[in-house]
Amino acid sequence: MDSPRVIHNTGAARLITLSILIAGVSVTHTSLGAQSRTSDPVKLGQEGITAIEERRFGDALSAFTQAAKLSPRDPSFAMGAGIAAFRLGQNEAAEQWFGQALKLEPSYTPAAERLGGLQHRLGRVKDAISTYEAALKRTPQATNLESRLADWRKEAALQDRFYESRGAHFSVLFEGPADELLARRIVEQLETEYWRVGTALTAYPAQPITVILYTTEQFRDITRTPAWTAAAYDGRIHVPIKGALALPDQLDRVLSHEFVHAVVAMLGGRNVPVWLNEGLAVVYEAGGVENAERVLKQTTVRPSLAKLHDGFSNLSASEATLAYALSAHAVQRMIDLRGPYAVVALLQDLARGADFASAFQQRISMRYEDFQFDVSH
Numbered sequence: 001m002d003s004p005r006v007i008h009n010t011g012a013a014r015l016i017t018l019s020i021l022i023a024g025v026s027v028t029h030t031s032l033g034a035q036s037r038t039s040d041p042v043k044l045g046q047e048g049i050t051a052i053e054e055r056r057f058g059d060a061l062s063a064f065t066q067a068a069k070l071s072p073r074d075p076s077f078a079m080g081a082g083i084a085a086f087r088l089g090q091n092e093a094a095e096q097w098f099g100q101a102l103k104l105e106p107s108y109t110p111a112a113e114r115l116g117g118l119q120h121r122l123g124r125v126k127d128a129i130s131t132y133e134a135a136l137k138r139t140p141q142a143t144n145l146e147s148r149l150a151d152w153r154k155e156a157a158l159q160d161r162f163y164e165s166r167g168a169h170f171s172v173l174f175e176g177p178a179d180e181l182l183a184r185r186i187v188e189q190l191e192t193e194y195w196r197v198g199t200a201l202t203a204y205p206a207q208p209i210t211v212i213l214y215t216t217e218q219f220r221d222i223t224r225t226p227a228w229t230a231a232a233y234d235g236r237i238h239v240p241i242k243g244a245l246a247l248p249d250q251l252d253r254v255l256s257h258e259f260v261h262a263v264v265a266m267l268g269g270r271n272v273p274v275w276l277n278e279g280l281a282v283v284y285e286a287g288g289v290e291n292a293e294r295v296l297k298q299t300t301v302r303p304s305l306a307k308l309h310d311g312f313s314n315l316s317a318s319e320a321t322l323a324y325a326l327s328a329h330a331v332q333r334m335i336d337l338r339g340p341y342a343v344v345a346l347l348q349d350l351a352r353g354a355d356f357a358s359a360f361q362q363r364i365s366m367r368y369e370d371f372q373f374d375v376s377h
């Protein structure tokens with residue numbers, strides 16, 4: 001959804017310029033190597049771009065931060081730091097960097113686009129609207145902002161029908177007519193999950209989590225549906241709920257699964273391998289592990305975890321069933337080996353930009369390669 005390519009598409013015209021600029025002169029600098037500790041902000045900027053392209057977001061953040069320190073008037077470095085912080089799930093830092101880029105150059109539309117998008121993801125629809133309105137005032141030709149702005153204005157109108165949960169850990173929004181009874185039932189179940197999963201992982205989301213209930217869409221098990229699965233990754237919980245009261249066990253399982261994704265987003269940012277994210281969600285579903293073991297027993301062929309880092313959306317239905325089962329099996333194995341806290345610590349390492357294989361080895365005390373062999377045989 002937010003691949004490194006985006007930096008070229010939507011963003012940072014200045015970064016592209018920077019990139020092209022450097023490409024022309026890089027030959028003379030190759031002997032310095034990619035990791036050189038330079039005090040040249042342009043070179044640091046190039047290191048940052050390369051790191052983002054290679055998904056080393058921690059390295060990217062430190063390169064852009066250093067470049068911004070050396071060249072504090074250049075908005076493209078603040079933009080680069082914002083993109084890296086965003087990918088690490090460091091939302092507050094990302095917001096500050098995008099804001100900084102805009103302060104330095106108020107007509108820098110890509111920075112406004114990202115700032116507004118982030119504010120919207122964090123549930124601050126009104127802030128997001130102001131950011132886009134200000135950007136459009138400065139750059140009326142930025143028509144790509146207009147359609148999202150229209151959607152957000154509709155959403156802001158819906159927010160007047162906000163339903164706050166008793167425990168204040170969840171806020172519910174309706175897409176479609178409000179159903180207070182069902183909302184109360186869902187929030188009570190999510191509060192139960194908050195304490196159950198929180199206790200198991202010793203991790204409790206500090207900010208309220210927004211839950212969006214689609215009241216005109218028929219309830220179904222969305223936990224294996226790629227379109228919905230992807231939606232869960234922004235830290236908000238999305239559930240179609242029409243007719244859900246007739247299937248209370250399934251509803252509880254879906255809520256538990258989606259809540260774990262929100263916790264993973266909070267702990268690990270946006271660079272968590274999909275198998276780890278999905279595996280955790282399935283492990284904490286009622287009966288999730290038993291079901292996964294049953295699926296695995298029916299087959300002798302198992303995919304490798306390395307193939308399950310980037311999403312399951314291009315898998316066939318039977319491949320996806322197997323992918324979820326293997327993911328759950330692998331996560332349960334990690335928990336058996338080192339306990340849930342080691343898994344949480346690994347997620348936190350990823351949020352700081354650590355390389356997955358090294359963080360895995362440090363936290364689980366086993367080489368990732370050996371672990372993969374172990375769970376796939």
Ligand SMILES: [Zn+2]
Nearest residue numbers: 223229278281
């Ligand atoms: Zn899921």
